Amino acid sequence: MVIKIIKSILSSNGLVTAFGLVALIMMVSYGIAASIKQKRMGSAIAIIIGLLLAYVAGKFTGGSKGLADIEVFAGVGLLGGSMFRDYAIISTAYGVKVENLKKAGIPGVVALLVGVLSSFFIGAIIAVLLGYTDPAEITTIGGGAVTFIVGPVAGTALGVSSEVIALSIAAGVVKSVLTMIITPFIAPIIKLDNPTAAMIYGGLIGTTSGVAGGLAATDAKLVPYGAMVATFYTGLGSLLVPSLGFIIIRTIF
Amino acid sequence: MEIFGLGLVALCMFIGSLVGRLFGTAIGISGDVGGVGFSMLLLILITSYMEGKKISFHTNTEKGILLLSALYIPVVVAMSSIQNVVAAFEGGLVAFTAGGVATLGGLLLVPVITKLTVKSANPNESTIKKA
Numbered sequence: 001m002v003i004k005i006i007k008s009i010l011s012s013n014g015l016v017t018a019f020g021l022v023a024l025i026m027m028v029s030y031g032i033a034a035s036i037k038q039k040r041m042g043s044a045i046a047i048i049i050g051l052l053l054a055y056v057a058g059k060f061t062g063g064s065k066g067l068a069d070i071e072v073f074a075g076v077g078l079l080g081g082s083m084f085r086d087y088a089i090i091s092t093a094y095g096v097k098v099e100n101l102k103k104a105g106i107p108g109v110v111a112l113l114v115g116v117l118s119s120f121f122i123g124a125i126i127a128v129l130l131g132y133t134d135p136a137e138i139t140t141i142g143g144g145a146v147t148f149i150v151g152p153v154a155g156t157a158l159g160v161s162s163e164v165i166a167l168s169i170a171a172g173v174v175k176s177v178l179t180m181i182i183t184p185f186i187a188p189i190i191k192l193d194n195p196t197a198a199m200i201y202g203g204l205i206g207t208t209s210g211v212a213g214g215l216a217a218t219d220a221k222l223v224p225y226g227a228m229v230a231t232f233y234t235g236l237g238s239l240l241v242p243s244l245g246f247i248i249i250r251t252i253f
Numbered sequence: 254m255e256i257f258g259l260g261l262v263a264l265c266m267f268i269g270s271l272v273g274r275l276f277g278t279a280i281g282i283s284g285d286v287g288g289v290g291f292s293m294l295l296l297i298l299i300t301s302y303m304e305g306k307k308i309s310f311h312t313n314t315e316k317g318i319l320l321l322s323a324l325y326i327p328v329v330v331a332m333s334s335i336q337n338v339v340a341a342f343e344g345g346l347v348a349f350t351a352g353g354v355a356t357l358g359g360l361l362l363v364p365v366i367t368k369l370t371v372k373s374a375n376p377n378e379s380t381i382k383k384a
Binding site: 018019022023026043046047048049050051052053054055057058059064067068076077079080081084085086087088089091092094095096101106107110111114115118119122123126127130132141142144145146167168170171173174175176177178179182186190191192197201203204205206209210212213216220224227228229231234235239 | 358
């Protein structure tokens with residue numbers, strides 16, 4: 001009886017439930033961070049807890065939207081969806097210095113091109129090594145290594161089977177999730193500690209959620225720089241992979 | 254009022270998305286290309302224009318924008334909790350190696366591209382370092 005009432009309160013106030021839940025996750029993670037004397041790790045731990053919860057929820061419901069597939073937590077889908085993500089990302093541009101942007105203009109563009117092409121060819125080479133021989137399928141998997149949107153865009157355009165499209169989405173999701181987890185640890189090694197490096201990082205990695213999560217866990221001040229460049233990545237990939245990418249792959253095979 | 258700050262960001266988002274969509278249509282992709290980037294650029298241009306004119310936002314308007322930026326990390330945490338993590342772990346060898354190696358490759362290229370492009374973009378800076 002009481003459980004039923006609580007359930008209905010939680011689900012009818014979805015967005016409020018989501019705020020409460022995220023606050024709880026962040027309280028726990030900042031608590032853990034403080035207890036291991038690594039205060040800066042707070043948001044990284046919170047993101048990892050979020051991913052863990054998504055995994056558990058996915059196993060439990062069999063759905064593809066993590067916690068949002070559990071009825072009482074459906075509001076998390078709204079809070080963590082692309083509408084709020086983009087709205088919040090844009091606001092972080094407030095206070096960004098124009099000089100910093102100008103300094104990283106050319107490196108940002110170079111990083112975008114190198115990022116899309118290197119991810120595509122790495123993905124394609126791995127597809128070939130693991131036994132794929134059809135150029136359209138190789139291109140699709142390579143596209144998945146760019147982002148989980150580019151894979152299906154290329155696959156649909158080239159008419160490959162839905163299994164290969166699903167694989168390409170999985171490759172893109174691996175990239176996005178892995179980026180969120182390892183960026184804070186690898187950041188000191190690759191000197192990801194200034195606006196220029198953040199813009200180059202955004203251009204090379206490109207997956208919007210991965211870059212957003214990875215930079216948030218590393219240093220929130222760098223978020224606007226990386227996010228701004230990354231936002232062009234999927235579009236560039238969707239443009240290059242099914243056209244130029246496919247032509248190159250088809251010439252080789 | 255704080256809502257003016259929220260409204261300003263919303264306005265930037267609408268104009269930016271419109272530009273992104275038009276840009277996408279122009280290059281033949283049915284989607285938004287760089288909409289968020291254009292929105293951010295617009296917000297930066299507006300604020301730096303005002304700075305140049307020595308006009309500043311009302312404190313409460315600024316509070317509205319800062320509220321949104323402060324929500325950014327919680328939004329990212331919510332975002333991470335709705336990812337298809339199961340698919341990522343169960344996508345098989347191809348998905349895992351393709352996505353994983355592409356990520357590592359991208360990360361390791363950060364210092365390489367930084368070295369190559371930043372040096373050529375700021376020749377003075379690198380000579381100062383050498384000296």
